[in-house]
Amino acid sequence: MATLNDKAKKKWDENYASCLSNYPSPAEVLCINQHLLPKQGTALDLACGRGANAICLAENGLSVSAWDISASALKHLSDEALKKNLKIKFESRNISDEPPAPDSFNVITVSHFLDRGLIDDIKNAIKKEGLIFYQTFIISKVNDTGPSNPDYLLEKNELLNLFNDWNIIYYREEGTIGKIDEGFRDQAMLLAQKS
Numbered sequence: 001m002a003t004l005n006d007k008a009k010k011k012w013d014e015n016y017a018s019c020l021s022n023y024p025s026p027a028e029v030l031c032i033n034q035h036l037l038p039k040q041g042t043a044l045d046l047a048c049g050r051g052a053n054a055i056c057l058a059e060n061g062l063s064v065s066a067w068d069i070s071a072s073a074l075k076h077l078s079d080e081a082l083k084k085n086l087k088i089k090f091e092s093r094n095i096s097d098e099p100p101a102p103d104s105f106n107v108i109t110v111s112h113f114l115d116r117g118l119i120d121d122i123k124n125a126i127k128k129e130g131l132i133f134y135q136t137f138i139i140s141k142v143n144d145t146g147p148s149n150p151d152y153l154l155e156k157n158e159l160l161n162l163f164n165d166w167n168i169i170y171y172r173e174e175g176t177i178g179k180i181d182e183g184f185r186d187q188a189m190l191l192a193q194k195s
């Protein structure tokens with residue numbers, strides 16, 4: 001009988017196996033703030049998918065680990081890293097069951113993934129003065145992008161509140177305000193530093 005882990009792996013493997021050949025861009029929060037990355041250190045692309053964040057982190061000189069439940073996603077990332085001659089440590093891992101260890105990374109990126117039960121583990125995994133780059137979907141979306149299950153959607157300012165004890169460097173969440181066909185919609189993004 002298939003376990004929940006087996007079902008999740010199969011679902012995500014099928015999803016990533018059907019991806020087109022064009023490689024995704026890193027999360028916008030990382031793209032526009034990569035100048036704030038440390039010159040050296042360890043970084044984790046958590047629930048990395050095809051690993052666009054991992055590629056960006058490695059191109060910025062960090063020692064990068066990339067974790068995802070999908071072997072298919074990691075294969076895409078491995079191929080891309082090889083093309084770009086980048087060293088990235090890959091691990092097929094159910095992050096909800098095996099979160100990162102405390103004080104293990106200078107930088108963690110999370111995009112399009114939300115497991116509220118992992119927030120404390122993520123915060124604890126980042127070393128003092130380390131950075132979190134987090135971007136995921138919100139409940140007040142203007143489009144049908146991302147999940148529909150509210151368990152995987154942030155409430156208004158929820159991401160900001162989850163890291164309110166950190167130094168907030170950058171936060172953006174537009175929701176449904178103003179001209180909804182313009183701007184950054186459907187997601188919240190945060191860059192924060194551990195005190």
